[in-house]
Structure formats: structure tokens, C-alpha cells
Amino acid sequence: MATTSTVASSVGSGHAEPAHPAHLQHHFVTSEQQFDAAKMGMWLFLVTEILLFSGMFVAYTVYRVWHPEVFQAASKLLDWRLGGFNTLVLLASSLTVAMAIHFAQKDNRKMLITNLVITVLLAGVFMVVKYFEYTSKFEHGIFPGAHYASHELEMAYAPQFFSIYFIMTGIHGVHVLVGMFLMSWLVIRSMRGHFSSAWYTPVELTGLYWHIVDIIWIFLFPLMYLI
Amino acid sequence: MEPKGTLWLPPAESTLAPEIDSLFYFVYWISVIIFALVVIAMLIFVVKYRRRKADEMPPHVEENKLLELSWIVVPTILCLIVFTWGFQSFLRLGTAPPDSYEITVRAKKWLWEFEYPNGTRATNELRVPVGRNVRLVMSSEDVLHSFFVPAFRVKHDVMPNRYTAVWFNATSEGEQHIFCTEYCGTQHSGMLAKVIVLPQEEFTEWVESGGGKTDDLPLPEYGAMLYQQQACFTCHSIDGTQVIAPTFKGLYGSQRAFVDGGTATADDNYIRESILNPTAHVVQGFNPIMPASYSSLDERQVSALIEFIELQQ
Amino acid sequence: MSHTASSAHSAEATATHQGSENYLNHIKTVWSWMSTIDHKRIGVMYMITLSIMFFIGGILALLVRLELMTQGQTIMGPDAYNQVFSMHGIVMVFLFLVPSIPAIFGNFVLPMHLGAIDVAFPRLNLASYYVYLGGGVLVLLGLFAGSVDSGWTFYAPYSTTTNSSVLFLTMAVFVAGFSSIFTGINFVVTIHKMRAPGLTWNRLSLFSWSIYATSIVQVLATPVIGITMILLFAERFLQIGIFDPLLGGDPVLYQHFFWFYSHPAVYIMILPAFGVISELIAPFSRRAISGYKFVALSSVAIAFLGFLVWGHHMFVSGQSAVSSIVFSLITYLIGIPTGVKVCNWVATMYKGSIWLKTPMLYALSFLFLFTIGGLTGIMLGVLAIDVHLHDTYFVVSHFHYVMMGGTVIAALGGLHYWWPKITGKMYSEGVARVAALLIFFGFNLTFFPQLILGSQGMPRRYYDYVPEFANLHLASTIGSWVLALGLFTVLGCLIHSLMRGKRAPANPWGAATLEWTNATSPPVPHNFSAQPIVTHGPYDFEVLRDSFGGDGAGQGAPEPHIRN
Ligand code: HEA
Ligand code: HEA
Numbered sequence A: 001m002a003t004t005s006t007v008a009s010s011v012g013s014g015h016a017e018p019a020h021p022a023h024l025q026h027h028f029v030t031s032e033q034q035f036d037a038a039k040m041g042m043w044l045f046l047v048t049e050i051l052l053f054s055g056m057f058v059a060y061t062v063y064r065v066w067h068p069e070v071f072q073a074a075s076k077l078l079d080w081r082l083g084g085f086n087t088l089v090l091l092a093s094s095l096t097v098a099m100a101i102h103f104a105q106k107d108n109r110k111m112l113i114t115n116l117v118i119t120v121l122l123a124g125v126f127m128v129v130k131y132f133e134y135t136s137k138f139e140h141g142i143f144p145g146a147h148y149a150s151h152e153l154e155m156a157y158a159p160q161f162f163s164i165y166f167i168m169t170g171i172h173g174v175h176v177l178v179g180m181f182l183m184s185w186l187v188i189r190s191m192r193g194h195f196s197s198a199w200y201t202p203v204e205l206t207g208l209y210w211h212i213v214d215i216i217w218i219f220l221f222p223l224m225y226l227i
Numbered sequence B: 001m002e003p004k005g006t007l008w009l010p011p012a013e014s015t016l017a018p019e020i021d022s023l024f025y026f027v028y029w030i031s032v033i034i035f036a037l038v039v040i041a042m043l044i045f046v047v048k049y050r051r052r053k054a055d056e057m058p059p060h061v062e063e064n065k066l067l068e069l070s071w072i073v074v075p076t077i078l079c080l081i082v083f084t085w086g087f088q089s090f091l092r093l094g095t096a097p098p099d100s101y102e103i104t105v106r107a108k109k110w111l112w113e114f115e116y117p118n119g120t121r122a123t124n125e126l127r128v129p130v131g132r133n134v135r136l137v138m139s140s141e142d143v144l145h146s147f148f149v150p151a152f153r154v155k156h157d158v159m160p161n162r163y164t165a166v167w168f169n170a171t172s173e174g175e176q177h178i179f180c181t182e183y184c185g186t187q188h189s190g191m192l193a194k195v196i197v198l199p200q201e202e203f204t205e206w207v208e209s210g211g212g213k214t215d216d217l218p219l220p221e222y223g224a225m226l227y228q229q230q231a232c233f234t235c236h237s238i239d240g241t242q243v244i245a246p247t248f249k250g251l252y253g254s255q256r257a258f259v260d261g262g263t264a265t266a267d268d269n270y271i272r273e274s275i276l277n278p279t280a281h282v283v284q285g286f287n288p289i290m291p292a293s294y295s296s297l298d299e300r301q302v303s304a305l306i307e308f309i310e311l312q313q
Numbered sequence C: 001m002s003h004t005a006s007s008a009h010s011a012e013a014t015a016t017h018q019g020s021e022n023y024l025n026h027i028k029t030v031w032s033w034m035s036t037i038d039h040k041r042i043g044v045m046y047m048i049t050l051s052i053m054f055f056i057g058g059i060l061a062l063l064v065r066l067e068l069m070t071q072g073q074t075i076m077g078p079d080a081y082n083q084v085f086s087m088h089g090i091v092m093v094f095l096f097l098v099p100s101i102p103a104i105f106g107n108f109v110l111p112m113h114l115g116a117i118d119v120a121f122p123r124l125n126l127a128s129y130y131v132y133l134g135g136g137v138l139v140l141l142g143l144f145a146g147s148v149d150s151g152w153t154f155y156a157p158y159s160t161t162t163n164s165s166v167l168f169l170t171m172a173v174f175v176a177g178f179s180s181i182f183t184g185i186n187f188v189v190t191i192h193k194m195r196a197p198g199l200t201w202n203r204l205s206l207f208s209w210s211i212y213a214t215s216i217v218q219v220l221a222t223p224v225i226g227i228t229m230i231l232l233f234a235e236r237f238l239q240i241g242i243f244d245p246l247l248g249g250d251p252v253l254y255q256h257f258f259w260f261y262s263h264p265a266v267y268i269m270i271l272p273a274f275g276v277i278s279e280l281i282a283p284f285s286r287r288a289i290s291g292y293k294f295v296a297l298s299s300v301a302i303a304f305l306g307f308l309v310w311g312h313h314m315f316v317s318g319q320s321a322v323s324s325i326v327f328s329l330i331t332y333l334i335g336i337p338t339g340v341k342v343c344n345w346v347a348t349m350y351k352g353s354i355w356l357k358t359p360m361l362y363a364l365s366f367l368f369l370f371t372i373g374g375l376t377g378i379m380l381g382v383l384a385i386d387v388h389l390h391d392t393y394f395v396v397s398h399f400h401y402v403m404m405g406g407t408v409i410a411a412l413g414g415l416h417y418w419w420p421k422i423t424g425k426m427y428s429e430g431v432a433r434v435a436a437l438l439i440f441f442g443f444n445l446t447f448f449p450q451l452i453l454g455s456q457g458m459p460r461r462y463y464d465y466v467p468e469f470a471n472l473h474l475a476s477t478i479g480s481w482v483l484a485l486g487l488f489t490v491l492g493c494l495i496h497s498l499m500r501g502k503r504a505p506a507n508p509w510g511a512a513t514l515e516w517t518n519a520t521s522p523p524v525p526h527n528f529s530a531q532p533i534v535t536h537g538p539y540d541f542e543v544l545r546d547s548f549g550g551d552g553a554g555q556g557a558p559e560p561h562i563r564n
């Protein structure tokens, strides 16, 4: 997953060449071309992210179609209140990230940093809640697959539900962690004054990434917790 | 009167085989023609238009829309013809006639077990009556396998979590290969069996008698038969080669060393135990992969195998 | 700009000659290579790495053939055999053929075809290389941890129960997949955003079109193999019970997941080869590719249809009859855009001026071999026939005809074609032609008998076989030696060229794409000494007429003709 940051960094940090703006890499002609390229690259990357999760959604759908009653019963074991709370947290963080971009355009460094920090904190809250959810599941013997040992729900194929649950939310969680890492790095760079209204590509791209992470959760939440 | 195979296909021995063969040859000849057109055109051009002067400039050729269209339309038509034919035969291959005689097939690493409606069982030898629709209901005990009889043109994967089926109607007596065509590990290529097509009466007699009369066979001969039938040969050789299991050659009476450090002499009792409960002593240098299912061999069969092994010196 | 350095045998002599600084010699430290973001150097690094992979995969193939030379045990036991063919398949597919042409020639040539200084994300490009290398290292670890024996398809439940080095290999495939995704993204963006002034979509070289189509498939399909490998990994590691029937999972679901990627992946492997063939046939026939638009768009059509046929690998696996029928129909449809290409290539030669240099020999053998491969593919797509042919040597032969006879032959053609540009050296034409012929005959001797073996019923992944098949197997093994001899000759010829080769002119073949017309051999670090402005199509040889001077072998070829 660390490679994700390469996307941002390779398009982000330019190296100085005389007679060019500092951020413009030598093989681009204009800043605009560079920005368009970076944005397109990021969109393509996000497409692959969506496809990665689509694979999981397919597995979910297949097993749900085969065993609908088990999946309904199993999803009752998940706490929709915690899930719902996390949904709100992520939605709020999407808002703050959008604000961060807005303030970057406005050259308002202070607000840019503030909003980024809030986003990181919200993401942290999300992860903490997730941590408690996972541990409480483990305490009840709810492990993925063959290690499943819960007495609350002893149905065939309940382990499959939780396998899918743990893998999907697990991969999503990894994405949240990567996002937190990226945004902390943006905070440092903003403090050093790297971004301005002339160039804030990394902020914009990380924002895009964060929205996708958010949207994936918006799909995960009802599928896992509600229906 | 043996039906002959062709260059491309083995002899056709089931009622559906000729139909599939004509489809095969139809597609084959179309392919040959298309291929010949491409290659001949290419060769003619190479010879006729080869570069003679370094700076020659070929004339401009108008692109021919009709030609462009023709190599879109003609293949499309061909494809549709072949498709229609192909899926009809496929459906026939997939649906057994309702009056079919059913045999249960169990696949496991690395042998085939056949069970007839009256409970008669056989390993690696599938006896079927000639001229009768036979349906095999198949399942696996471990990984995926696949049941393939080239002469009948039938094949289907055998799976551990569901039943699959193939059917055929053998047209002449004789023996055909059965291959396992889904990769299943070490002895995938040794997971061979035979279809033995018998006249109806002979077949009925064989099934009724519970798998052929063996009562009057002398033990060593019966043992040799079981060595084949029970597929011991896939792992144990009798010529001294050792691949995945100890050879039977010189086994009887020799001193055995086990992974757990123990030793024993290979006498009747030891061999009996080795067959009925293979994991009791695992011989040094080998993995405990011998199937446990041999515990269902009856007393006479075990004795016969012991006699047989004793003879391999 | 000079190529007057008449006896420029050593790189040094060239380097000291004023004005001949190029991308190879402008800075020479090892570190400058390892940290380079120059697309040309990255291309060269891939070229070396992938040649090693091909070599490893090829040696494993020779071992496979040697074992099958005679019945019973020839050189190894069944377990060893299973590991050898599995590693052969995995190395060849994931570590060699999927990256091959895009990583080598896509990197080296694509930006130059576009008139660009570099790809859009040079650093990401370098990162892809190292990620790929990471995948390679994992495969090696897997080898040490007790090699895998699951075949390249990792079918569950066998793969979830056999020895544990499957873990390394699934991770390796996952990691190599990332490299593939990054390269794909990079190229799509490069083609969209980095074209030189005047380079409209209609003036794009067909190689660029094919790389474009390939990259899109890479971006859309590779994530699925990623998630499949994660699930397989989790199945082994945590027994999640998605694929393993003992735990309630479904092995057919695994096959759907696997082929959903791996069928599009075969087009990832062949589309770039189509592009290379277009680049070869045009200059060596000195005609624009006939039906340019059809050829360009058929790549896109193939890429699209390629996503809808994965089920043709599963006709006898227990998927529903209805899906089999739909998959079968779409499978034939793919033959049509492919046929459009083949026919147009042949039509390009009509009334052309055909120059039988080594690259053209490879292009012709491609047409021959790939057509066999493709038509056998169509036969496999016919439902009732596939029931008989599935998992026999007919399939093995089919995919070697398309992968080795198609992609590898095209890659060899491209290698000879671009070699002067990449290294600045010519190779010995005579030796190279002999090698091409050896490869052609060796290949057919190896794989044609396998077609017959397969339709006679010889199953694949078999360590041993029944006596009927012995003669054809022996022929096939002998063929593999001829083939190997040919490939080793290529290797020798090219190494000789590196050390002793004549200095290559800028445009030895009289080609019309930018890397030949606007750059020196080898190119300067930033590709072109001035930003090219494109005023004509990639195959407008009329425009270049005045540059065909000399003996046509390029000796009298012109100075790079830089239009402004
Ligand atoms: C480079 C890789 C590559 C390519 C390009 C192809 C191309 C095609 N493949 Fe192949 N295939 C593989 C690699 C490839 N394949 C591999 C690796 C496997 C085995 C995997 C495994 O199990 O391990 C496989 C297996 C495979 C199967 C499964 C067999 C089985 O296991 O039972 C099938 C079945 O439909 C198939 C079909 C096709 C078809 C229809 C094409 C088409 O795209 C071909 C199109 C080309 C032509 C048709 C020729 C040119 C056209 C003309 C000259 C015009 C006239 C044409 C007509 C009238 C139709 N392939
Ligand atoms: C890229 C794909 C690719 C290529 C090129 C090859 C190349 C070859 N393959 Fe293989 N093969 C596969 C992909 C490929 N294969 C796959 C996917 C499988 C299925 C595995 C499975 O079932 O899981 C398979 C399986 C397979 C089998 C079936 C095994 C079985 O089912 O039991 C056989 C048997 O003959 C075989 C043989 C060969 C041979 C003789 C070559 C020869 O063409 C090899 C020739 C190469 C050399 C001799 C090396 C020499 C190289 C050099 C000297 C370097 C030169 C460098 C430069 C020129 C730069 N291959």
C-alpha cells in the first residue's frame, strides 16, 4: 500500500529547474499539462481501487444470493449504531478535506492546515471505533472462516459472512490508514509552505482519494450492517 | 473390424462421437482454408513485390471498402454457423436420456471408484454394457478431478462439493482409456482407468455376481489382480523403482525403519496393518499419503495382497 | 550531430567525439542507472531483467520437454515435474509475458512515438520497475521455501491444501500486478497528455494505439487478480471458506475470479504484439498500414470483448449451460476484429516493396504462427469440441502458438527492429536471419505435434503418458532443442553486436515514426534535440522519399531530418 504514496509524490514534488516554476517537471511544457496529467492519473488509479472492491462486492453478492437468510441473521450481530456513527465521521471528514482544498485555492495556509488536521483526527476516530468493533467481535468468538466459534449464530455460512466482513472492512481500514499517512504528510508540507493557489496538486489528489475511501464505506455500511 | 481413428481424432466409440467429429472436421477445414489463404497471399506478395531497388517507392493503392467489409462479414457468418451447431451438440452431450443406467463415480487422489446400483464396486475399471445409455454421477473426495474418455468425447470436472454427470452410449466392445484431466497433484498422470465395454449379458452377469467371481482364483493371482484394480501400482512399483512410495520388490521379510524412529520386520502382520491402517507406521523417507480407504478391503483380499507382495522378491 | 566516427567500435571513442552524447553515455555510474527516471534507461533495465526471466522460464520449459522425452521417469520424479511446469507457467506469464512488450518497448518507444521527452510520471515508472522486481524476489523466495506445484492457475482447493509456498507466489502475483497497474496508468495518461504538437489521434502510430488499448485492459482487469490473490492468500492463511469446499466455499467461484483477470490478461499479452507487427510491416513494405482506422479500433474492440469471454475456460467445470453458450458466442466474435488485423497486414504487403530483413522475417512468422494459434483458439471456443479438447495438449499447443508464436516472436522482431536505436549498434544480418529460421522451424516442430497429441486425447500437466503418445512427444522434445538453439543464436548475435557491431545510422530501415526520423541512434538524453512538430502520419513514406539514399541498408541513410 505504501506505493500509493508514490503516485502522489511522483506527480507532486517537482525538482527545480531554472526559468520554470519550482513545481514544474522538466518533461512537461506547462503547469496546466502537468496538473491535467496528474489528475487523470489519479482518476485512473481510483478506478482500479473501485475495481478492487468490486471483486469483493461480487463475492458478497454471490454468497448473499445463495444464502440470504444467513446473511440477514449475521448482519444483525453487527452494531449498526457504531457503523452509523462511523459513517457520519467519514462524511464529516470528506467535508473537511473539501474545505482544505478550498482554502488551498484561497492561499489560506492556516485554514488549510487546520482542515487537514481535523480530517486526520476524524480518520483516527474512525479507526478507534473500528478497533473496538473488531475486539468485541473477537471476544464473542467471531473470527473469519474456519476459526469462527460464535455461539450466538450457529448457522452454516455465517463464517463466510464474517470472512467477507473482515476482509472488506480490513482492506478499507488499510486505505484509511494510508489516507491518514498521506494527509499528515500534506500537513508537514503545507507548514513548509509548499502549496499555494498556483500549485496544490497533492492536496487535490489526496482529497480525491479520500472521497473514494469515503464512498466505498457508504456502500459497505448498509450492505454489512443494515440489510 | 476395429474402428480406426484419424490423424486428429482417436476412434469414435460412442453414439455422440461421430457428430462431434464432423463438427470438428468442419471447423478444422474452414480453419485450414483460412490459414492457407493468409499464408499463400503472404508468400505470393513476398515473392512478387520484394524490394528490388533500395529507394523504390511502391505505388499508392486505394483502400478497398468492399474487401474490408468482406473480411468482417464472411467470418461473422461462419462463426454463427459453427456456433449454432456447436451448442446443439453441447446440449446433447449435457443431457442424458431419461432411461440411462446410472453408475456412481467417486474420484480421489489418485484413483477412480465405481459403484453399481446393486452395490457392486470396482476400482479403476469401469464395466459398461454395449449399446446402452450410461450416466455417471460423479463426485470427489478431495480436490478437483476431471473424468475424460477420449474415445467417447466426454469430459467433465469432478468436484468435492456437488455432483456432476456425463453420459455416453458405447457402440462397440473393447477397452478405452479414462484419464484424469484436472490437475490434482503428484499422481495426476497416474490417475488412469479403463472403460471395459461388455456385451449386455456378460455385463449383467458380472454386476450380479458382485464384480466377477474371484472365489476360485488362487490367492497370488487374485492379489495381482487387486494390485491393479485397487491402484496400488500408481504408487508402489514391483520393479524396484521408488518414486513416492516404497517398492514392493524385496519388501517382504525386510527390515523397515519408520519416521518415528521405530523399526519392524515386514511380515504378514506388518503388511496387513500397513494396508488397513497406513498411518500406524510411516516408513522413513516417505509421506503418509496412502489412502485410508483400504481399511474396507475384506479379509480374503488382504490375504491375497500379502501373498502377492511376498512373491515380489 | 555526427556519425562520421568511422571506427566507433568502443563506446569511449564515440563518447569523446564531440556532440555524440547520448542517453547511454552521458552519465555512467551504476547509481545513475538504478535511480534513473529516463524512460529509455528504464526500458533497457526491463529488457535485461525480462530477458533473464525468459531465460529462466525457457530453461524450465526445456526440463519439462526433457522429462517428457520418454515414458516414465526420464530426469525427474512427478513432484519435481509438477513444480517445474508450474514455475515455468508462472514465470513466463506473470514475470515475463505480461510486462514484456509494454515494459520494454512501451517504455523505450512510446514517448518517442509521441514526440515527448518522457512518460507522464517518470518516477512512478521507476517505482513500477522496482515493484516488479519485488514480485520477482518473492518468486525466488517461493522457490526456496519449497516450490509451488499448483500450476499457474492456482485452482482451489488444490492450491489451498498443497505446500505453503503458494503463499509467496500469490503475493508475488499480487505485487507484480501493482507494477502492471502503474505502468498502465502511466501510459494512458502519457498518450492523452504528452503528444507533440500536431500529433492528432489519427496520426498516432499503431503501436501507440495498441499500447493504449493494453493499458486500459491492465487498469481494468489487474485489480481483480489482486483481490483474487488476497482472497486465496486469506483462504490459506485464515481458512476463510470462500473457495475451499471443505469449509463451504465454492471452487468454481475461484475459477470465475481467476479467469475474469486471466482472460483479459491474454489480451494484455497479445495486443502490444499486434502493435509491434504493424510497426514492422509498414516500413518493410514501405506502405501505410491498410485500413489504419480498422486496425487501430479493432484493438479497442478486442480489449472490450476480451472482458466478456472468461467463461470459455470453464465449459466443463460445472458452470451453467446458459453461461457457457453466451461465453462461446462472444468468444467467436473476438476472432472478427483479430481477423481484420491479420487481413489488413497481409493487404499492406500487396503492391508494397517488401524488404526481407530480420524484423520482417519475424513479422511473417508471426502471421503464420499466430493465425494457427488464433484458429485453434476458435476451435476451443466451439462448445462441443472444447469438451473433448479441454485440458489436453491441444490447449497447450494453442496457447504456445499465440503466446510464444505470437507475442514472443513479435517481441523478437521488435527487438531486432529497435536494437539499432536502443544500442546504436547494428547486428549481423546473416546470423540473425539464420536464428529467425531456426526459431520458426524449431517452434513448429515443438508445438505442432502437440496439437495432434491433444486432439488424440493426451491430457496436459501429465508427468507420464500411455505408449500411443511416445513418438509425438519425442518429436516435440527434439523441436524444443532446435528452438533453444535458435534463441541462443539470437542471444549470441546480439551480444556480439554490442561488442563488435557497426555503428547504427539514425534511420537504418527508412521508417517514418519520430524515433527514427527525428532522433539519433542512440537518442540524446532528452530524446530529441528539438521539440518535434508532427506534420504527417506515422507511415507516410512518400514524405521520406529523399531519405532512402545509399544502399537501402541504411549505410547511406540521412542525417536525422529534423523538421520544424
Ligand atoms: C496471448 C495469449 C492468448 C491469445 C491471444 C488467445 C486468443 C484466443 N484464445 Fe486462448 N488461451 C490462452 C492464451 C491466449 N489465447 C491461454 C494461456 C490459455 C490456457 C490457459 C490455461 O488453461 O492454462 C488459452 C485457452 C483458451 C481456451 C480454453 C481452452 C480450454 O481450456 O478448454 C479457449 C476457448 O475458447 C481459447 C480461445 C481463444 C480465442 C477464440 C482466441 C482469439 O482471440 C483468437 C483470434 C484470432 C484468430 C481467429 C485468427 C485470425 C483471424 C482470421 C485469420 C480471420 C478469420 C477468423 C474466423 C473466421 C474466426 N483460449
Ligand atoms: C510466455 C509464455 C510461454 C512461453 C514463451 C513458453 C515457452 C515454452 N513452453 Fe510453455 N507454458 C506456458 C507458457 C509459456 N511457455 C504456460 C502458461 C504453461 C502452463 C503451465 C501450467 O499448466 O500451469 C506452459 C506449459 C508448457 C508445457 C506443458 C506442461 C504440462 O502440461 O505438463 C510444455 C510442454 O511441452 C511447455 C513447453 C514449452 C517450451 C518447449 C517452450 C519454449 O518455447 C521455450 C524456449 C525458450 C528457451 C529455450 C530459453 C532460451 C532463452 C534464451 C537463450 C534467452 C534469450 C534472450 C533473448 C533473445 C533476449 N510449456
Ligand code: CUA
Pocket (backbone or CB within 6 Å): B109, B110, B144, B145, B146, B180, B181, B182, B183, B184, B185, B187, B188, B189, B191
Ligand atoms: Cu485426478 Cu488429476
Ligand SMILES: [Cu+2]
Pocket (backbone or CB within 6 Å): C262, C263, C266, C309, C310, C312, C313
Ligand atoms: Cu481465454
